[in-house]
Amino acid sequence: MNDSSPENITYEQLSELVELIKQIHGFDFQDYSPASLKRRVTRIMQLQKLNLFDLRTLLTNDHDYFESFLIEVTVNVTEMFRDPQFYQSVALNIIPYLRSYQRIKVWNAGCSTGEELYSFAILFSEENLYDRCFFYGTDINSEVLDYARNGIYDPQKMKQYAENYTKTGVKHTLSDYYTAKYDAVVINHSLKKNVLFSVHNLASDGVFNEFQVISCRNVLIYFNPELQKKVIELFYNSLANFGFLCLGSKETLRSAELGRFKVIDKKNNIYQKIA
Missing domain, CATH: 1.10.155 (Chemotaxis Receptor Methyltransferase Cher; domain 1)
Incomplete structure (x- = not known):
């Protein structure tokens, strides 16, 4: 060798x-x-x-x-309603706070092929907030973003997604939000109308909007500490006052960063901007 x-x-x-x-x-x-x-x-x-x-x-x-x-x-491993307890926490801790908002902007950073963004869209739809929301999905890779825009997924994977969805304790079935066509599943257009996917590089690009919710789960673990700190600063500057930041199960804010965030759910890594 x-x-x-x-x-x-x-x-x-x-x-x-x-x-x-x-x-x-x-x-x-x-x-x-x-x-x-x-x-x-x-x-x-x-x-x-x-x-x-x-x-x-x-x-x-x-x-x-x-x-x-x-x-x-x-590309990171992703699936719809991954970690169902996280989505339960979003429904319990974030959505009630946002009910009074006329416009809600949600950023799914590092969205890959779109499953997590559509999970958020479904969750907000369940709570009758979808029409007040706009969902931004970003990734560094244009090819996976094309996949996300199309919203076409493998029916075999949808079985697992449906199990995750049911565990969140929601009211409907996941099949209410997609159409089965031959050997594929297509996310309904009604769920795509308030969604935009675009290229954004967390390592080099800056703030492009002000958000009530930013979700970046299981992405920071692939960055070194310096870049993690830079990205958290980007998220802080991209959040509206009292906006929410959602991180992955193995990602937490450092003690120095917690001075500007309130811990909403330590187990599911949900934080709120406070300063």
Whole structure:
């Protein structure tokens, strides 16, 4: 086995790869967690039977390959109503507070293929708030955003999603919100009318609106501490006064950041901007 095999890629080689990508494609992985990035790049090389030289060549000369590489590196596992107790908490702790608002803006950052955003849309629809809401889904990858816009999902996955949905204690069935067509499931247009998906890079882009709710779950764990701090600052500046921030099950605010947020639900990592 030679030194450029995927099993032997070093952090130094990874750093060189990150610099190559930045120089050629303008995308900076510098602040991503090195361990996570190394693990994902290694997996790509193993699955595609590439050594480091092959990978560098493809990333240098083939823009289409870079797009597919970006998907593999950045797409996180997602599903509708993942962690049902989290959505129960949103219904209990956030939605009653927002009932008096005439306009509610929700940002799902790092939305991937859209399942979490549509989960929020369904939840707010259940509470008769959908028509007052606008949902923004952002990701760094345009290809997964196309998938999210289409709202077309695998029927086999919908079985798991329906189980998650039922565990939230909601009033309807998940099938009320989609149409089954042959070998696919399509989210109803009524759920898409107040939804916008667009490209946004948490590592480099800034504030683009003011939100009552920001949900960014299971994304920060892939960033190093410096970038995590930068992104939390971005979210703070993007929240309206007393707006809510929702993080993933393994993500919490540091003590220094808690001075500007009130802990609403420690278990489900829901916070409210207070200063």
